[in-house]
Amino acid sequence: MTTLLELDDVARHFPVRDALGRARGAVRAVDGVSLSVAKGSVLAIVGESGCGKSTLGRLALRLIEPDRGAVRFMGEDLRGLSPRALRARRRDMQLIFQDPFASLDPRMTVEDAIAEPLKLHYVVPRGAERTRVHQLLERVGLRPEAARRWPHEFSGGQRQRIAIARALASGPKLVIGDEPVSALDVSVQAQVVNLLQDLIRELGLTFVLISHDLGVVRHIADRVAVMYLGRIVEEGPAAAVFAAPRHPYTRALLAAVPGTGAKAAPIEGDPPSPIAPPPGCRFHTRCPFAEAVCREQAPDLTGADHRAACHLQDRLPPPPVLRERVAGGERLRRLQAHFGAPAGVPDRVGAAPQGAAP
């Protein structure tokens, strides 16, 4: 399989300044992350708030400049590109934001918003933008008449569909979804997840899903990377990570999903400050299994296809058996069965004629 996106030891620190503007240390939002995303696959990046997942997504698109490390997209280091070349590259890589109430310009009609990438990258001949906008709207389950309206006239789910249409307009190869459904109502979440899944399959998209919702992740990810305090602690095929988590943090995350019947001790407290991360393994302050070595030596990611950064990964007690591996996945499936169309049928019943290709 060819690699579409590759991150090599990428780091980004944000300086923390005092009232006089003197540097007082740095938030190590992303601290040495290496990942590769195969063409046509779905990678989920999971972790709790503040672990650096959103920063990582923006580093991958070079919306934020990394302090060190390389970001290779289609074999080309994005850091070596001129601003102009980078803008041209953006045609192939797009971002879907978490909050659809903030990501659409309030002073642009839906048509202007979706047509913008078409015009910027000359995707369609001049004058043909409107037809393409209508096709895109139909593809995401909205009526073409929506084009003439303003973002404030739509609900959250509809706005997110508009944002998805905008992200797909330029025909990107890579799409990064930064918590694309977590701001939506639960019933709408299922519909939008269905839509994303259909689009990924239909367009052969490579998708990076940034999420804290393990139910959604379980549902659409091929691979999962678990982040904790700016580092990847476990990475592997989704099925393997969910069935046999090798890092105590991953176990705790899975056990924390409600309804699993898990008796595993939940992790306590808040994550340590990313300004002064603990020495050794960053998780040792909350890890129930921590030993002396964990306090002194930072573990590397080890393993072949399923990697984990834990000194004790081969000596941990077997993970507790969860009743439903991830209850969120089950709940989502039920909701999809209830609200959405069955898999394979485009998610726009009664909304648009068939056959409108984006």
Add this chain to the structure above:
Amino acid sequence: MSTTTLPAALDRGESPTRRAIRRFLRHRLAVFGLVVIVLFVLAAACAPLLAPADPLATSWSAIRKAPSAAHWFGTDENGRDVLSRVLYGARASLLAGVVSVLVALLIGVPVGLLAGLAGGWTDTVISRVADAMLSVPFLILAIALAAFLGPALENAMLAIAITASPVFVRLTRGMAMEAKATDWVEAARALGNPPWRLGLLHVLPNIVPPLLVQATLSIAEAIIAEASLSFLGLGQQPPAPSWGSMLNSAQRFLTQAPWLAIFPGLAIFLVVLAFNLVGDGLRDALDPRSDRR
């Protein structure tokens, strides 16, 4: 499917501008202000048609006459018709107010956008210069500049424009920085927009409302500044009429001929009040936080 149903009552979307206009028209005082401004603009534009006499024509037989049927607003110390002079004076005042604020916007908005979007040293230098200018009282700086440029209406307007511009620099800079941090500007960047498009197509349209409010209030201030400069002899030069210079010559006859001061003073008061009312109305109509329709 539920997500495909759109608000049924709206066939065609209502643009943010249209909504603001509708909300502005609900604001009675603001509409009153707008009417007053329109009347003054019409009076200034049609002064040659409306004025009963030549504003410069002196008459030794009618010196400092009180208001009468022949001279509604009375006559001044040179026997000139005060009504005609107030009408022609509206040209100087409104022109000075509007033109100087337009020039101030032309200077302040691009500079503020540059400071807010570029950041770093550019921002530091621009902000310090703006701060330095703001640390001098408005009128003092305007007087100094006007005196430096020489007494003429054009120079007074330029002096007022330069003095008023740092307010727009600061306002634009702050709002541009705020807009730069929003998701939709980041989204626009992620789509591949070059910096000039970000600034002009995504940031600028979203900061127009507060700028419009500030501009309206600044026009009121500029009209007072022009009157003050003319009062001090730095603006409109005699014998051409201006409300400020009329007040200047009226002060010597305040007890004998109060109408010389009352009518130009009333005109300044009304126009300034009207612009302030319109500014307040615009602020309410454009405020995104007030969601009443």
